[in-house]
Amino acid sequence: MGQSHTRSHHSDASGNGGSDSPSHPLNYSQSKRNSACLMKLFQKLELTADEDNCHPGELSRSTFESAFHGPLDKFGKLLYLQMTHNHGNHTRERITKEQFVKSGKEIIKMFDEAVQLKYYFHLFSAGKDHMNKEDALQMINVSYALTLSASSIPFNKTTKDEQVFPAMVQSMFGMNENLTFDDFKQWTHRHSPHIFCGVHNWVYTIMTGSKMPEEQEVVAPVPLLERFVEGKYCMCMGMLWVLSTVLPQSYTSTHTDNKEECSEASSSSTKNPLLTSYMIIMKLARLSKCQSWALLYDSTEHGLSQNRFAHHVMSYQGPTMTLVSFEGRNVYCIAEDRPWREGTQKFGDVDSMLIQLTPVYRVIQSGGALVQWNEHSRDVKKGIHVGKDSKSLVLFIPSDFDTVEHYHIPNEIHKIEVWGCGSEKAKEAQVQQRKWEYKNAEKHQTRKLHLDTNWDENPDKQILQWGGINVDHQYSRDGGF
Incomplete structure (x- = not known):
C-alpha cells in the first residue's frame, strides 16, 4: 500500500486541531480570521437570497442549496444537513449566521485525515451509521467532481468513468448491502486513503477564501496528462482521480510553484461583493499544480510488440504508470517507482504498487520488487512478470505480446500504455539518450x-x-x- 501522507498537526483528542482559547494566541488569532471569512461568505450567500427574504441574519435551506450546481447539487443538500446537525424528519429550514460560523469553523479545523474520514462518511450517509450502495456511488461521484474543481480541472465524465466508479463500490461492499464506518475505514486504509482529500481542500478553500496552509495540507492532486485527449487512451479522468487517492507522492509531487497564481485568484474573487456563490466556488477552488505525466508508450500508436515497448520505455529515469487492458473488462495499473530494466532480477521499491482498476477496484500488492522483465536468459520465461511471488504471478506478458496471462489464464491483450511520472528533466534525458543511440547505430551501419x-x-x-x-x-x- 502507498504511504499515507496523513498530517496531524497538534490535534487534540477530539480531532479539532487545537484549542481556540486566548491562552493559545496563534490559534485564537486564526480562529478570529476564520470567523471573519465565514461571516463574509455568509453575507455573500445572503445576496443570492430571494427578494422576499424576511429573516436577516439567516439563510434559508433553498438559498444555501442553490449555491451548488450540476454535479455538486446533491453535496449542497448533504452539507446543509451536516452543518445544521439535524438529520431526522424535522429538518431545520433555516440556518443562522452563528450556526453557519460555528459549523464552518468545525470543518476548517479538521486537519487530520482520520477526522475528515469520519465527518464526510456521515455527511454522505446523511447522518446514518451505515451507507448503502446508492449513497456510496453518490459519494464517489461528488468527491470526483469536487476534487477536479479543487484542482482547476474542468468537470468531465465518460463511459469509462462509469465503469471505474461502480468498480469502487463493488470493492467496498463485496457481497454486503450496507457498509458501516468501521468497514469503510478499513477499506480506505488499504485502497483509497486520500478519498476525501480533494473534498476537504475544496470545502476549506470555499469557507476561508484562501488555499489551505502548506504545513496543514494533505496533498493528493489529480495528475495532469500531456496532450491528453479524453477517449483516445485507456486512461481516463476517473482513473486519474482514483489513482490520486492511493498513490504515494513520488508519482504526483509538483515541481512548480503557483502561490502567486492562487493569491491573485483569491483576492480577485473577494473584491466584487456581487459575485454569485457559484462564481465564488469556481474562482476560489485552487490546489497546487501537480506533476504532469508524459505518454511514453501507446500500443495503439506505437505498435503492440516488445521491441516497440522497449524502445519507448527504456532509458526513462523516473517512476512510471503502466496500464494493461485485456478481455473481461480488466484494466490493471503497474505503478513502478524505479526505471524499467531488463534482466533476471525484479525491480521496484517501497512506492511500487499493483492496482486493479476494473471490473473491481483494489490494490493487489504494494511495496517492494514487483516486476521482472526478461528478454535473454534461458533460465526464466521470456517476457514481463508482474507479482511478488514468481510461482503465483498476477500478470505475465510473453515476449511476443500477443496475450496476457491473468493468474496463469491466457487472455487477449487490448492495449498497453506507459505514462512517465517523473519531472520534465527525466523526459528530456530520455530523448537525448535516444538521439545518442540513434547516432551511434547510424555510425556503425555506415562503417565499412x-x-x-x-x-x-x-x-x-x-x-x-x-x-x-x-x-x-x-x-x-x-x-x-
Missing part, C-alpha cells in the same frame, strides 16, 4: 571494411576474429597474401 588498407592493422579484423570468424583465407583470395 576498407580492404585497400593494411588488413593486418585493421581493427575490424580483430573484432571479427573475436567473434569466431576466420577472415584470413577470405583476404588471401583477394590477393592480400
Whole structure:
C-alpha cells in the first residue's frame, strides 16, 4: 500500500486541531480570521437570497442549496444537513449566521485525515451509521467532481468513468448491502486513503477564501496528462482521480510553484461583493499544480510488440504508470517507482504498487520488487512478470505480446500504455539518450571494411576474429597474401 501522507498537526483528542482559547494566541488569532471569512461568505450567500427574504441574519435551506450546481447539487443538500446537525424528519429550514460560523469553523479545523474520514462518511450517509450502495456511488461521484474543481480541472465524465466508479463500490461492499464506518475505514486504509482529500481542500478553500496552509495540507492532486485527449487512451479522468487517492507522492509531487497564481485568484474573487456563490466556488477552488505525466508508450500508436515497448520505455529515469487492458473488462495499473530494466532480477521499491482498476477496484500488492522483465536468459520465461511471488504471478506478458496471462489464464491483450511520472528533466534525458543511440547505430551501419588498407592493422579484423570468424583465407583470395 502507498504511504499515507496523513498530517496531524497538534490535534487534540477530539480531532479539532487545537484549542481556540486566548491562552493559545496563534490559534485564537486564526480562529478570529476564520470567523471573519465565514461571516463574509455568509453575507455573500445572503445576496443570492430571494427578494422576499424576511429573516436577516439567516439563510434559508433553498438559498444555501442553490449555491451548488450540476454535479455538486446533491453535496449542497448533504452539507446543509451536516452543518445544521439535524438529520431526522424535522429538518431545520433555516440556518443562522452563528450556526453557519460555528459549523464552518468545525470543518476548517479538521486537519487530520482520520477526522475528515469520519465527518464526510456521515455527511454522505446523511447522518446514518451505515451507507448503502446508492449513497456510496453518490459519494464517489461528488468527491470526483469536487476534487477536479479543487484542482482547476474542468468537470468531465465518460463511459469509462462509469465503469471505474461502480468498480469502487463493488470493492467496498463485496457481497454486503450496507457498509458501516468501521468497514469503510478499513477499506480506505488499504485502497483509497486520500478519498476525501480533494473534498476537504475544496470545502476549506470555499469557507476561508484562501488555499489551505502548506504545513496543514494533505496533498493528493489529480495528475495532469500531456496532450491528453479524453477517449483516445485507456486512461481516463476517473482513473486519474482514483489513482490520486492511493498513490504515494513520488508519482504526483509538483515541481512548480503557483502561490502567486492562487493569491491573485483569491483576492480577485473577494473584491466584487456581487459575485454569485457559484462564481465564488469556481474562482476560489485552487490546489497546487501537480506533476504532469508524459505518454511514453501507446500500443495503439506505437505498435503492440516488445521491441516497440522497449524502445519507448527504456532509458526513462523516473517512476512510471503502466496500464494493461485485456478481455473481461480488466484494466490493471503497474505503478513502478524505479526505471524499467531488463534482466533476471525484479525491480521496484517501497512506492511500487499493483492496482486493479476494473471490473473491481483494489490494490493487489504494494511495496517492494514487483516486476521482472526478461528478454535473454534461458533460465526464466521470456517476457514481463508482474507479482511478488514468481510461482503465483498476477500478470505475465510473453515476449511476443500477443496475450496476457491473468493468474496463469491466457487472455487477449487490448492495449498497453506507459505514462512517465517523473519531472520534465527525466523526459528530456530520455530523448537525448535516444538521439545518442540513434547516432551511434547510424555510425556503425555506415562503417565499412576498407580492404585497400593494411588488413593486418585493421581493427575490424580483430573484432571479427573475436567473434569466431576466420577472415584470413577470405583476404588471401583477394590477393592480400
